[in-house]
Structures are given as structure tokens and as C-alpha cells.
Amino acid sequence: MKPPPFTYHRPTTTDEALAMLADAGDSDTRILAGGQSLIPLMNFRVALPDELIDINFIDELDYIREDEGCLAVGAAVRLSTAERSADVARLAPLVSEGLRSVAHPPVRNRGTVVGSLAHADPAAELPALLLALDGEVVLRSSGGERRVAAGDFFEQPLVTSIEPGELVVEARFPVSDGHSGHALVEFTRRHADFAVAGGVVALRPENGAPRQAAIALFGIAGTALRAGAAEAMLADDEGADAREVADAAVGEIRILGDIHGGPEYRRRVARACVERALVRARGGLQ
Amino acid sequence: MNVPIEITVNGALHREEVEPRMLLVDFLRERLNLASVHIGCEHGVCGTCTVQMDGKCIRSCITFALQADGAEVTTAEALAEGAQLHPLQDAFWEKQALQCGYCTPGMLMVCEELLRDNPRPTAEEVRERISSNLCRCTGYQFIIEAVMHAAEQHGEGPAAQIAEVTR
Numbered sequence: 087m088k089p090p091p092f093t094y095h096r097p098t099t100t101d102e103a104l105a106m107l108a109d110a111g112d113s114d115t116r117i118l119a120g121g122q123s124l125i126p127l128m129n130f131r132v133a134l135p136d137e138l139i140d141i142n143f144i145d146e147l148d149y150i151r152e153d154e155g156c157l158a159v160g161a162a163v164r165l166s167t168a169e170r171s172a173d174v175a176r177l178a179p180l181v182s183e184g185l186r187s188v189a190h191p192p193v194r195n196r197g198t199v200v201g202s203l204a205h206a207d208p209a210a211e212l213p214a215l216l217l218a219l220d221g222e223v224v225l226r227s228s229g230g231e232r233r234v235a236a237g238d239f240f241e242q243p244l245v246t247s248i249e250p251g252e253l254v255v256e257a258r259f260p261v262s263d264g265h266s267g268h269a270l271v272e273f274t275r276r277h278a279d280f281a282v283a284g285g286v287v288a289l290r291p292e293n294g295a296p297r298q299a300a301i302a303l304f305g306i307a308g309t310a311l312r313a314g315a316a317e318a319m320l321a322d323d324e325g326a327d328a329r330e331v332a333d334a335a336v337g338e339i340r341i342l343g344d345i346h347g348g349p350e351y352r353r354r355v356a357r358a359c360v361e362r363a364l365v366r367a368r369g370g371l372q
Numbered sequence: 373m374n375v376p377i378e379i380t381v382n383g384a385l386h387r388e389e390v391e392p393r394m395l396l397v398d399f400l401r402e403r404l405n406l407a408s409v410h411i412g413c414e415h416g417v418c419g420t421c422t423v424q425m426d427g428k429c430i431r432s433c434i435t436f437a438l439q440a441d442g443a444e445v446t447t448a449e450a451l452a453e454g455a456q457l458h459p460l461q462d463a464f465w466e467k468q469a470l471q472c473g474y475c476t477p478g479m480l481m482v483c484e485e486l487l488r489d490n491p492r493p494t495a496e497e498v499r500e501r502i503s504s505n506l507c508r509c510t511g512y513q514f515i516i517e518a519v520m521h522a523a524e525q526h527g528e529g530p531a532a533q534i535a536e537v538t539r
Contacts, residue, residue, distance in 0.1 A: 087414065094375060094392035094438065118436075125395075125434040126415040138392070142439060166428070190504030192422055192429040192482070277503040 089128035093137045100146055100226065100255060106139050107251050108228040113137055117253060119161060119201035122193045147255060152177055156221070156258040165194035165202070178259045180268040180288055184215045187270060190278045204254045206309065208243045209280040211270060214310035216257060218268075218286040218302035224256040225249070233258075240309040266290045267370035269363040272305070273355050275346065281305040282347045285335070285360035287367040289320075299324070301331075301360060306341045306352045313338070313360070328368075332361035377441040381406070382450040390437045396430075397421045399437035400447060408448035408477040412506070419505030422478035423447050429485045429504075448477035451484065460484055460522045469518035471509030478505050483519045491526050493519070 097103040107115065113136040118124060120142075127133035141147060147162035150171050157177040159168060168174050169185040188194060188202065188211050202212040203223060216223075216236040223239055225232050225248060239246050248254060262268075272284030286302040299320035301313040313335035319326045336357045341349040374389040381404055388403055400406045400423065409432060412418035416434035423432045424446040451458035457465070460483055470476045479502060486493060486501045493501070498519045499512070507515065 088395065088398070089393045089436075091391070091393050093373070096438075118439075121436070121439070122416060122431075122434055125436070128393075129395075129415050129434070140439065190419075191485075191501065192419065192431050192504050193416065195425075195428040196430050196435060277500055 087129055087131060089125065090131060090134050092128075092135050095137060095139045096143055097139060097141070098143050098145070100144055100253070101228075103139055103141055103144060103253060104226060104228045104251075107253060110137060110251075115139060117141055117201075117204070119204075120164065120193075120197035122189070122197035123201070123205045123207065141253070150174060152261065153258070155261050157181065157261055159199045159257045159259070161198065161200040161253070161255050163199050165189075165197045165199060166191065168199050169194060177261045178219070179262055180219065180266075180270065180286070181215055181259050183268070184211045184270040184286070187211050187272055187278070187281075187284075200254050200257050203239070203257055204246060204248065206240050206244050206246045207280075208308055208310065209284075209305040210310075211272065211281070211284065211286075211304065212257075213240050214284065214286045214302040214304035215270065216259065217310050217312055218288045218300045219259050220300065221257065221259040223254050224258065225252040226255045227251040227253070231255075237312065243308045263290065267367035269366035269370070271359040271363040271366065273359060280346075283352050283356035283359055285332075285356060285363045287360065287363040289324075289367050289371060301335050301364075303335060303339065303356055303360065306336075306356050307339055308342065311339060316360070328361045328364045331364055332357045335360045375438050377438050379437070379440050379442075380444040382446060392436065392438060394437045395433055396423070396435040396437045396440055396445070397432035399440075400432060400445070406447050406449055410474055410477060412474070417506070418475075418478075419482065420475050420478040422481045422505065424481055424485065427485070427488075429482050446481075448480050451480060458484075459525060460487070460519070463518040463522035463525070464515070467514050467518035467521055469510060469515040475505055475507040475509075479507065479515055483515075483522075486519070487523060487526070492523055495520060 095106050115137040116135040118138040118140045147160040149160040150173050175182040222233045222235045267289040270286045272281040283305040288300040290298045299317050301316050304310040315338050316331045316335035336353050341353050343349040376389050378387050400409045410420040412420040414433050416431045421433040422429050425443050498516045
């Protein structure tokens with residue numbers, strides 16, 4: 087179908103966008119970035135916003151830079167720009183690798199990194215990447231700015247802790263120390279489809295102490311999740327059997343099914359993804 | 373309330389006023405009569421509406437026309453020069469890479485971008501890239517053969533133009 091009518095705003099500065107958000111009041115006002123999730127939802131008439139604030143023309147949000155130990159990605163940065171960025175590859179190679187699994191190139195040419203995070207699809211790769219790397223998002227409103235850790239940001243499918251009047255202006259991925267092992271492994275029915283399930287593993291040496299391991303899962307629950315029990319196994323024994331770690335990763339989660347796979351099938355797929363990601367991440371450490 | 377936009381399409385500048393909700397695909401088809409830009413699924417899955425914006429493939433059914441304000445849009449109409457088909461079009465013809473033709477304009481735009489990014493792709497790379505576009509007739513094999521054929525001819529005659537398509 088065709089999208090419903092709406093009022094269109096085109097700010098050229100962040101402050102202008104925040105003022106528009108503050109003025110929105112009770113109207114259903116959405117941010118339009120790449121539109122690769124929002125516009126299909128509008129075409130289906132699932133989303134019926136009264137007003138759209140288009141942030142594509144805000145040049146000051148189009149940046150990729152290193153900032154206080156983080157790779158900072160502004161809200162106007164397209165997925166394909168980040169995918170091809172030498173800075174992203176150097177500072178956050180796991181993000182660089184993971185971006186290649188996000189949708190198809192024509193979608194990556196329009197969609198944005200921050201937009202994918204703000205949309206919070208449970209099968210999306212970027213929320214799992216942000217979660218695995220202990221990243222955060224920067225939320226700004228006309229009243230000020232706050233940072234929210236990935237673990238506190240994703241609440242339910244397509245629901246985040248963004249408050250009315252707030253705009254996600256930046257995603258922050260902690261910089262890799264260059265010696266970490268990492269991998270994102272997902273299973274899709276066809277190339278670049280939504281993942282049936284996926285796993286992200288990031289292994290980080292910590293001051294010579296046992297390696298800190300992060301494991302995140304996506305596509306199997308309402309949000310991306312960290313697998314705490316599996317991470318604890320690796321903290322106790324960094325050489326723990328990959329299959330047992332993967333079993334632990336999926337053992338603690340209530341898995342949701344849909345027409346593409348029931349809960350038990352998804353559990354097995356997720357377990358296989360985590361196991362393969364861990365094996366690949368360990369390979370990267372050597 | 374209509375919004376004024378300026379879009380360069382296939383080299384020509386158009387100043388138009390559009391309703392904000394007008395999709396780029398409808399703008400190209402209905403305002404500019406560019407019938408190569410097909411409407412399929414209307415939610416960003418099938419790829420038949422693929423056009424290039426500033427040289428990069430995008431799906432015009434999930435892009436508003438006013439988001440292309442100031443941009444250069446290229447459609448399959450711009451590939452041929454008069455009666456002279458683009459090398460990719462020649463290759464599609466030669467290898468029978470189409471049957472009903474509905475997916476063809478989108479496929480051509482995706483493959484043109486691929487060959488600019490990567491003039492000598494492997495069959496696997498072609499397979500992966502065209503996975504963004506659905507074809508219900510060919511089984512894809514002939515399309516992959518056509519792209520490989522066009523790439524092989526690159527630098528050996530007319531196909532040398534592939535990297536130099538005007539946009």
C-alpha cells in the first residue's frame with residue numbers, strides 16, 4: 087500500500103530537530119533516518135505517524151570518530167558508510183564484520199547504524215553488537231543529554247528506553263584493543279533475511295587476567311540478550327568446551343518461536359551459532 | 373501540504389512539488405513516466421523498484437521522493453545510449469537472463485553497481501549481490517552467467533564502458 091499522510095519537517099541542525107521534538111506534544115512524531123524499517127511499516131499502515139522529523143539533512147550528525155575510548159557513530163551515518171569505514175574496521179572490527187550481515191546492500195545504502203539501534207528489532211544484528219561490546223547510546227533532548235548502556239536501552243521488541251522529546255544522536259562502541267577475538271554468526275533462510283537466530287562472541291584479554299568474554303544472542307527473544315551463565319563459564323575456564331558454553335548460553339532463555347522456526351528449533355540454531363562464533367573468536371586470538 | 377524538491381534524474385533537473393508521503397517510485401513512474409521502475413512488493417523486499425541515488429542502489433518503494441531532494445537519481449532508462457544497449461543489457465540478452473522482464477530493471481541497476489565496485493566478481497559474489505532482488509522466471513542462473521559474461525568482456529571492446537556509465 088501507500089503510506090498515510092503526515093506532516094514533514096526537515097531540520098538542518100540537531101538543536102532545530104530537538105526543538106521540533108519538544109514542540110511535538112501529544113502528536114505521534116517519529117524520527118525519519120534511513121526509513122528502511124519505518125517506511126515499510128507506514129506502507130503497511132502499521133505505523134501512522136502524524137509528523138516525521140527527517141534527520142538526513144543534519145550534517146553535524148554525519149560523523150564517525152574516536153572519542154574517549156569509543157568508536158562514536160553519529161545518527162546520520164549510513165550502514166554502508168560504516169561498513170566501508172577504515173576507522174570502524176580499525177577501532178571496532180567486530181562491528182565492521184557484523185555490518186556485512188545487516189540486510190542487503192541497497193538497504194545498507196539508506197539505513198543508518200543508529201536507526202537500527204533505535205528501531206530495536208529483536209532479530210537485528212546491531213543491538214546484539216552494541217550489547218556484546220558494552221556500548222551505549224547518547225540521547226539528547228532540548229533539556230539535556232544522557233547516556234544509556236545497551237543493557238538498559240533495549241526493553242521489548244521495537245521498544246527502547248527513549249523518552250518523549252529525545253533523539254538518539256550517537257552510538258558508542260568501546261574500542262577494541264586490537265588483540266581481541268570476536269565473531270558474529272547467524273543463520274538466515276536466505277542471504278540477508280532476518281536471522282532465525284544469531285550469536286555474537288567477543289573475547290577480551292584483561293590485564294593478563296583470565297579473558298573477559300561477552301556473549302550476546304539475537305533473533306530468539308524479545309530483545310538481544312547477554313548469556314550470563316555462559317560468560318561465567320568462560321570466566322572460570324577460558325578454555326571451556328565450546329559446545330558446553332553454547333548449551334549454557336541458550337539454556338537460560340525462554341525462546342520465542344514464529345512461522346520461521348519454533349522455540350526448540352531456534353534454540354538449536356542459536357546454540358550452533360554461539361558455538362561457531364566462539365570457535366571463530368578463539369581462532370582470532372591466535 | 374506539498375513540498376518543493378529538486379531532483380536530477382538521468383541527467384535532467386526536475387523541479388516539482390510533492391506530497392510528503394509520495395514514494396520515490398511513484399514520483400519516478402507517475403511524474404516522470406519512467407516505466408522501468410517497477411512496483412512489486414511495496415515494502416522493500418523484492419528489489420524490482422531499485423534505482424541508484426548518487427551512484428548507489430536504493431529501493432525506491434521505501435524512500436520518500438523528498439528524501440531524494442538535491443540528489444542524482446539514475447534509472448535503467450539511462451543505461452542504453454540511444455539504440456546502443458549497455459554491455460550489461462547486451463549480456464542479459466545474450467545469456468537469456470530474463471523471461472517476463474519484471475525484475476530486469478532492478479537487476480540491471482544492482483549488477484551495474486556491483487561491476488563498478490568489483491569489475492571481476494566471482495560467481496559467488498554475483499549470487500550474493502543479486503540476492504537482494506527476486507526473480508521468479510530464470511532461477512537466477514542465467515542472470516549470474518550474464519553478469520559474469522559482461523565482466524569477462526570488460527576491457528575487451530564495448531563492455532569497457534561498464535565502468536564509465538554516465539550518471
